Amino acid sequence: MxxxxxxxxxxxxxxxxxxxxxxxxxxxxxxxxxxxxxxxxxxxxxxxxxxxxxxxxxxxxxxxxxxxxxxxxxxxxxxxxxxxxxxxxxxxxxxxxxxxxxxxxxxxxxxxxxxxxxxxxHRRHNPMVRAAKNAIDEGRIGKLVAVNIMCLVYKPDAYFAVPWRRHTGGGPILINMIHEIDLIRHLCGDIVSVQAVASNKTRANEVEDSAACTLELDNGTVANISLSDTAATPWSWDTAAGEDRQLFDYRPVPTHFFAGTDGSLSLPDRTLWSYDGEKGRHRPIRDQLIPMEEENVxxxxxxxxxxxxxxxxxxxxSADDAARTLATTLAVVEAARTRRKVDITLDARFRASDTIA
Ligand SMILES: NC(=O)c1ccc[n+]([C@@H]2O[C@H](COP(=O)([O-])OP(=O)(O)OC[C@H]3O[C@@H](n4cnc5c(N)ncnc54)[C@H](O)[C@@H]3O)[C@@H](O)[C@H]2O)c1
CATH class of the missing domain: 3.40.50.720 (NAD(P)-binding Rossmann-like Domain)
Known part of the structure; x- marks a missing residue:
């Protein structure tokens, strides 16, 4: 060709x-x-x-x-x-x-x-995400019950010299949290309701600099995402997954936690946690690395x-699928703005059936 x-x-x-x-x-x-x-x-x-x-x-x-x-x-x-x-x-x-x-x-x-x-x-093209999806879909951590994600970065002042990033339509919920929401949708299932708080008190831009949201999935899983672009930490996918080592420092610390009834998975360090035999917090929990070749995402x-x-x-x-990820992300913006829970299955502004023909 x-x-x-x-x-x-x-x-x-x-x-x-x-x-x-x-x-x-x-x-x-x-x-x-x-x-x-x-x-x-x-x-x-x-x-x-x-x-x-x-x-x-x-x-x-x-x-x-x-x-x-x-x-x-x-x-x-x-x-x-x-x-x-x-x-x-x-x-x-x-x-x-x-x-x-x-x-x-x-x-x-x-x-x-x-x-x-x-x-x-682009994360959907990461072999680590494929491996995590296989592990979850194959039931290696049992029934998924809780997800915890940190997206905590410090963006330098120069980043904000570009105006669109400071104004409505930009901001870390739409720029960064959307990656986390897409990852949750891809790995864990559809999100049915959203609660959120957001703050712009540190950077004082029109858009938020920090936010937290709690998501309810239709399979009963609950998920939390902590977000900030003014937090000096290594706890973000960008730093920890090493997808772009020209743009970001690389520190492979765990930042994404998927907890199930039979085990758990942390990413991007690709660690699978589970018990041998009887389960219980009084017993030693075993960790093993999910084998994987690195690829350029x-x-x-x-x-x-x-x-x-x-x-x-x-x-x-596809555009339809991305529109669903956007719908959930905009539901987070709406929940933070109104300080109310947004029920995505009932609210026609965000409902998936209105997103997909
Ligand atoms: N997938 C990822 O990992 C990833 C990473 C960074 C940014 N993004 C996304 O990519 C987009 C761009 O982000 P960025 O950080 O590169 O922004 P940027 O501000 O660095 O670059 C945007 C460029 O678009 C140009 N531009 C603006 N209006 C234009 C027009 N009408 N026609 C042609 N060019 C135009 C600007 O001059 C600028 O050079 C955003 O939507 C952002 O969310 C995705």
Whole structure:
């Protein structure tokens, strides 16, 4: 198969990461960048590809087989729709949107036009997540009862120089907690209700800097997520999983805990805890490492995208699926804002049946 021509729209932090993976791939090549910022000129010149200030001009003048959308959250749907209208398969970074109505519009357009949309919840391409899913699905920890997740990072001041990250539509619930919610949905099942608190008292931005939520799953599991972007800790997936060691320090400490009636699992350290024989807190609990080869998660995601483009695979996380993850994440925002529990199964604004056609 000849190399697939890919354009990247949005050449910021994650756009550069995708471009690096495209450069390392023998399945595809970068054929253009769209980004209005002056910094993108350097990027395009270095990579020797044309730069367009307006992404529509790129889509209308350049032959592209596929596009990766890495613009700010609020622009994902507008750019994604422009690709679908032109029949171009698209990988849209997460969150699929910052509002549910437009996310559903994109999902509907993808379905109707039969143009695939893959959403960048990249952790689903991590072999560690696959191994954890197998362990849970095979019943190795019994019935899942509780989940505890820490997403506690300190983002440097320079991170907040980019305005969209400080304003509604940005913020760590939509940028970071959404990864945790997607992981819980993927590994543990559907989330049916949400309670949450959020605070912006430390950074004083329009959006929260810290939040905590309690989620109820339809299988009875309860889950907690602690979130902060102003906490000096190693306790976050980004630091502990080592998926991007160029961007983040790597400290493989446990940050994600999945507790079941027969055992438990911590990630990203891949430790499975269980009793030999009789169970009970008075008895020694045994730990064992889940064997696994490390893989480049972003390269896996790109390979999967190539399969989606060629029709060999359905998106591992489609626009519909990502809209459901977004619905739950926006329910967290709503629960924190109103200080009330949001019942996702009853509330038409967030209900899954209204998200998936
Ligand atoms: N999957 C992940 O691990 C991951 C990591 C980081 C960011 N993200 C997501 O990727 C997106 C971008 O995040 P980032 O941190 O790279 O942001 P960023 O601010 O570093 O980069 C965004 C880029 O988009 C450009 N841009 C803005 N409007 C545009 C438009 N209309 N057309 C073309 N370019 C436009 C900006 O000039 C900027 O260069 C966000 O949605 C974020 O949530 C995902």
């Amino acid at each position: 000849s190399e697939i021509s890919i354009a990247v729209i949005g050449a910021g932090v994650i756009g550069k990461r995708h471009m690096q993976e495209i450069a390392n791939s023998d399945q595809c090549k970068l054929v253009g960048i769209a980004d209005p910022s002056p910094e993108a000129e350097h990027q395009a010149a270095t990579l020797g590809v044309p730069l367009y200030k307006d992404y529509r001009k790129l889509l209308d003048t350049q032959h592209v087989d596929a596009v990766i959308v890495c613009t700010p959250n609020s622009t994902h749907v507008e750019v994604g729709m422009a690709c679908i209208e032109r029949g171009i398969p698209v990988l849209v970074e997460k969150p699929i949107s910052d509002d549910l109505a437009s996310a559903r519009t994109l999902a509907e357009a993808s379905r109707t036009a039969r143009v695939p949309v893959l959403v960048g919840h 972003y390269a896996n995601q790109l390979r999967h995208f190539v399969d989606v483009i060629s029709g060999a695979a359905e998106p591992l996380i």
